[in-house]
Amino acid sequence: MAPRKRHLKLATFNVNGIASRLPHLLEWLAHEAPDIVALQELKATDAAFPAAAIEAAGYGAIWHGQSSWNGVAILARDAIPVENRRGLPGDPTDTQSRYLEAAAHGIVVGALYLPNGNPQPGPKFDYKLRWMARLAKHARTLVDLPHPVVLLGDFNVIPDDIDVYDPKAWRKDALIQPEVREAYAALLAQGWTDALREVFGDEVVYTFWDYFRQHAERDRGLRIDHILLNPVLAGGLEEVGVDRWARLQEKASDHAPTWARVAVPVAGKSR
Numbered sequence: 001m002a003p004r005k006r007h008l009k010l011a012t013f014n015v016n017g018i019a020s021r022l023p024h025l026l027e028w029l030a031h032e033a034p035d036i037v038a039l040q041e042l043k044a045t046d047a048a049f050p051a052a053a054i055e056a057a058g059y060g061a062i063w064h065g066q067s068s069w070n071g072v073a074i075l076a077r078d079a080i081p082v083e084n085r086r087g088l089p090g091d092p093t094d095t096q097s098r099y100l101e102a103a104a105h106g107i108v109v110g111a112l113y114l115p116n117g118n119p120q121p122g123p124k125f126d127y128k129l130r131w132m133a134r135l136a137k138h139a140r141t142l143v144d145l146p147h148p149v150v151l152l153g154d155f156n157v158i159p160d161d162i163d164v165y166d167p168k169a170w171r172k173d174a175l176i177q178p179e180v181r182e183a184y185a186a187l188l189a190q191g192w193t194d195a196l197r198e199v200f201g202d203e204v205v206y207t208f209w210d211y212f213r214q215h216a217e218r219d220r221g222l223r224i225d226h227i228l229l230n231p232v233l234a235g236g237l238e239e240v241g242v243d244r245w246a247r248l249q250e251k252a253s254d255h256a257p258t259w260a261r262v263a264v265p266v267a268g269k270s271r
Contacts, residue, residue, distance in 0.1 A: 002267070003265045003266065004266040005236070005263040005264060005265055006105070006106075006263070006266050007238070007261060007263050007264075007267075008013065008035040008036065008105055008107070008261070008262055008263075009032070009033070009035050009036075009096075009259055009260075009261050009265055010034065010036045010037075010107070010109075010150055010152065010227060010229060010259060010260050010261075010262060011032070011034040011036070011038070011152075011257050011258065011259035011260075012027070012034065012037070012038045012039075012040070012059045012111075012152040012153050012154070012225050012226075012257070012258050012259075013028070013037060013039055013255065013256075013257040013258070014039075014040040014041050014113070014153075014154040014208075014225065014253060014254075014255035015039055015040070015041060015042065015253050015255075016041050016043075016253040016254055016255065017041065017042075017043045017044075017253075018039065018042045018043065018044050018049070018050060018071075018073075019043070019044055019048065019130055020251070021028060021252070022050055022252050024026045024246060024249060024251075024252055024253065025039075025054075025136070026053065026054075026057050026133050027246075028037070028243065028246050028257055029054075029057050029058075029059065029075075030057065032257065032262055033077065034075075034077065034257075035076065035105055035257060036074070036075070036076055036077075036104050036105060036107065036109055036150075037046070037059070037073075037074070037075040037076075038069070038072065038073070038074055038100075038109065038111030038112075038152045038153050039063075039072060039073040039074075039075065039111070040069070040072055040111075040112075040153050041070065041071060041113060041154070041268065042063065042065050042066075042071025042072065042073060042097075042153045043066075043068055043069060043070070043071055044048075044065050044066075044067075044071055045065045045066070045067050046063060046064070046065040047065075048065065048066055049061075049063045049073065051063075052076060052078045052148075054078060058077055058078060058082060059075040059076060059078075059082075060075070060076050060078075060079050060080030061073055061076075061081070062074055062080075062081045062083050062085040062100065062102055063100070064086050064087070064097045064099075065097060065101045066096065066097035067263045069096070070096050070097045070098055070113060071097050071109070071113075072098060072099065072111050072112065072113050072153070073100065074095060074099045074100055074102045074104065074109055074111045076104040076105060079104060079105060081102035081103065081104040081109065082102055082103045082104070083100070083101070083102045084101040084102055084103060084108065085099070085100070085101035086100060086101075087099055087221055087267075088112075088131065088134050088135060088138060089134065089137075089138055090133075090134035090138070091106060091130070091134060094131075097113075097163035098112060098113045098114070098115070098131070099111070099112050099113075099135075103197075105149075105177075105264070106148065106266075106267065107147075107149070107233065107264065108142065108145065108147055108148065108149040108150070108262055109149075109150055109152070110138075110139075110142065110149070110150065110152070111152060111153050111176075112135065112151065112152075112153040112154075112155070112271075113127040113153055113154050113156075114128070114131060114132065114135070114153070114155045114157065115127055115131050115156065116154045116156045116174060116175070117129075117174030117175070117177075117180070118173060118174045118175075118240045119174070120172075120174040120177060124174070125177075128156070128174060128180065129179055129180070129183065132180070132183040132184075132187075133183070134188050134242075135187065135189060136183065136186060136190070139151060139190060139192070140177075140189060140238070141192045142230065143191045143192060143230045143231070144191065144230070144231075145230065145232070146226060146232065147213050147232060148229075148230065148233035148236075148262070148264050149229075149230040149232070149233060150227060150228065150229055150230070150231050150233060151192065151227075151228040152225075152226065152227040152228065153226070154223070154224060154225050154255065155184065155224055155225070155226045156174075156175055156224055157175060157180055157181070157184045157224060157226070157228065158170065158175045158176045158181075158222055158223065158224060159184055159185070159194070159197070159223070159226075159267045160181075161208075162202065162204060163222060163223035163224075164208070164221075164222050164223075165219075165220040165221055165222070166220070170222075175222070175224060177182065187228070187246055188228070191230065191231055192229065192230060192234075192239065192259070193227040193228065193229045193230075193231075193234035194226060194227075194228060195226075195227040195237055195240050195260040196223065196226065196227065196240050196242075196258065196260075197228055198234070198237060198240075199237070199239070199256070200240070200241045203240060205227035206219065206221025206222055206223050206242070206256075207221070207222070207223050207224060207242050207255060207256055207258045208221055208222045208223070208224050208225065208254055208255045208256070209221040209222075209237075209247060209254060209256075210254055211254060213252040214246075216247050216248055216252075216254075217248070222253075225255055225256075225258040226258075227240070227259070227260045228235070229260070229262070233262055233264070236263035236264055236265075237260060237261075237262055238261045238262060238263055239260070240258075240259065240260045241258075241259055242256050242257070242258050242259075242260070243255045243256050243257040243258075243259070262269065
């Protein structure tokens with residue numbers, strides 16, 4: 001008999017401040033019921049993370065906070081993520097809270113908030129490229145694991161012109177520079193599958209809309225939130241989506257929750 005499979009919804013959501021967006025986050029969790037969630041831009045210390053409210057919503061959590069900036073977390077529905085790594089390896093002097101790795105529901109989850117890199121050129125752009133090189137090196141240790149692995153989060157990378165409403169208007173931005181696109185393409189070449197692009201093909205899909213001139217309402221956006229699946233997990237990819245309704249709420253984050261539904265073999269003998 002074919003092995004039993006469990007269907008899981010994996011999501012990433014840059015909340016742009018968890019204190020101010022907590023009601024939005026809780027409403028989205030209740031409405032969409034994702035099984036695993038990566039959060040970015042907590043903009044809160046570890047002590048300020050709203051663990052009790054998230055637990056009351058049915059989610060276990062681990063988090064890596066930072067005062068006023070950055071911050072990432074992993075949530076698991078009806079489970080507690082088991083932490084594997086806190087911080088991206090390769091630079092012991094890097095104190096920014098941008099990477100968290102855990103096991104949840106049988107999946108290795110790498111949750112990341114990649115540096116923005118603006119203004120470019122300059123030190124922030126150099127840091128972005130160094131961070132991407134460190135990510136690529138670590139990702140090589142994950143992609144060929146015999147277990148399901150997902151890297152997901154706000155990558156701050158516009159992979160192709162189809163992923164931005166007006167490529168010419170963004171030509172000087174760090175998110176679209178050739179070095180950044182090449183680094184992202186090299187990451188995929190390790191064997192990762194970009195879940196949204198795999199399913200949407202050449203169809204336009206955005207995950208971020210800034211607060212300028214009603215860009216969300218006019219659907220003038222970017223695709224910068226990505227879900228990358230290793231070959232073991234990519235074989236079970238079923239469906240993807242962007243919960244744009246959450247972005248269209250009053251005082252919402254400028255990102256929309258982005259998700260992929262996957263089928264994962266259940267450990268043990270099938271009946």
